[in-house]
Amino acid sequence: MRADAFLAAAEALPFGDLADLAGGGGLVVVAPHPDDESLGCGGLIAEACARGVPVRLVVVSDGVGSHPGSPSHPPERLRALREAETLAAVAALGLEAGSVGFLRLPDRFVPAAGPEAEDAAQAIARAARACGAGALLVTWAHDPHCDHQAAAALARRAARALEGVRLHAYPVWGWTLPGETEVGPAPRGMRLDVSRHLGAKARAVAAHRSQVTDLIDDDPQGFRLAPAMLARFARPFEIFLEVAP
Known part of the structure; x- marks a missing residue:
């Protein structure tokens, strides 16, 4: 199926309930970079926290690839900033810092195979066991970014080690x-109505200041989320695609 037809069909998937995703258990959100959790799953995280559903967030990469040429924000400082932004973002959604794990794999070079990948998959599986997860949620394997594809592979690997845990993208x-x-x-999958959490989601996205403002203005190649991209994630629903075992 062509991507344009696939995504149009995804936007028309039936609405479901959080319980349809969680299956009576908790949820693990796997984010390739700091900010993916707020963009793709901010409403879901807020809804789960509001209902008392256990959530764990696993951020896979260190995020330092967003501004590789910044003199003011060398890698260690940029990593610390992006992790602090993530904690502020999830706080806006109702999630405590203790529910967030940072794997700190190299941005733009997240491995999909090998010893580091196996360690990362095991960390995701541990997060799932810690919250009694019924589902893992990770970026779509067709996202045109190597780290997003690698994160999808890590989540698949983790899911194989977790009996009865569903995988959604x-x-x-x-x-x-x-x-x-x-x-x-x-x-196949569902949309989740997140309309009552749009304010919290907007605050979570805005907390990633290095990605949505000119906070870091000394790298001509620095990344910034475009307004059109931000608008796509400000809609009153989020999309979760079933991933076949």
Whole structure:
């Protein structure tokens, strides 16, 4: 199926309830970079926290690839900033800092195989066991970013070690795919109504100041989320695609 048709169908998936995702257990959100959790799952995290559903967030990369040429924010300082932004973001959603883990794998070079990947998958599996997870949520394997694809592979690996845990994907950069890209069969899954959490989600996204403002202004190649991209994630629903075992 072409990406344009697939994503249009994803936007029309039926609405479901949080329990349809969690299956009576907790949830683990796997974010390739600090900010993916707020963009793709901010409403879900807020809804789970409001209901008392256990949530764990695992941030895979260190995020330092966003401004690699900044003199004012060398890697260690940028990593600390992006982790602090993440903690502020999830606090806006109702999630405590103790529920967040940072794997600190190299941004733009997250491994999908090998010893580091196995360690990362085990860390995701531990987070799932810690919250009695019924589901893992990770970026879509067709997102056109190597770290998003690697994170999807890590979550699949973790899911294989967790009996009865479902795996769902949330598109982030998938929305930028050329329409003619082939992405496989028609989507299965659900949309989650997050309309009552849009304010909290907006505050969470805004907390990632290094990604949405000119906070770091000394790197001509520095990354900044475009307004059109931010608008896509300000809609009153989030999309979660079933990932076949």
